[in-house]
Amino acid sequence: MSTLVDLFSYVAIGAGAIFFLAGTVGLLRFPDTLTRLHALTKADNLGLGLVVLGLLPHVAGVLPALKLIAIWLLVLLSGADASQLIARAARRGEPRSRPGP
């Protein structure tokens, strides 16, 4: 039973790490601020969600589990707001962002 739970955690956290890695690769490969934002919002949303999911079976009790989920939701909200602000700032500085690959 516990090996099964461990296996679930390995898979979920591993998949989360892969999404974070993909986000970073996107940051390096994409040409401008706006497209780079796309790469990073995804890493936070799904990568962190999967890491949290993988950690859930290993925390003692309901409260720490709720805390983990609260961390994820707070990162989602602040990430969405921050990326909107960065996008707006990047758009005002128009000449620096290039359209197309």
Place this chain on the structure above:
Amino acid sequence: MLRTVSSVVVMFVYWVVLSGFFTPFLLAAGLASSIAVVWIVRRMGLVDPEGHPIHLAPRATLYWPWLAKEIVKSAWDVTKVILSPRLPIQPTLVRFRPSQHTEVGLVTHANSITLTPGTITIEASRDEFLVHALTTAGAEGVTGGDMDARVARFERGA
């Protein structure tokens, strides 16, 4: 009044989750803090349908799972784009008119677009959203109106 009470309840539950201590003194201190915060926020005029949209909670239980599904689906799409050797991006800006009427609805719609990988809301106003999409397919997904219709339904709370 009901909205004030539910604000205190939400604050207090959040406090308990973060605290994790159940001694009478600390619980009472948490409750007192929650009441004090809501009292101050009420004086600022923020305990209204916009600041504390608790009436939308039943509908949110339907909307959020759908949003989670969309986030996973499009995260996968963006990952494929990033890892593809040719890097097939077509950065696109689209403008469209959202059909929501309340501030809560508009903010929910704008943030849902940003949370969904591959699309970011740059400007959001009552008359127009400006959205940046990584691919033309992503841009079509935003203007297609599915999310718009769902947020409009969510906003009506029906």
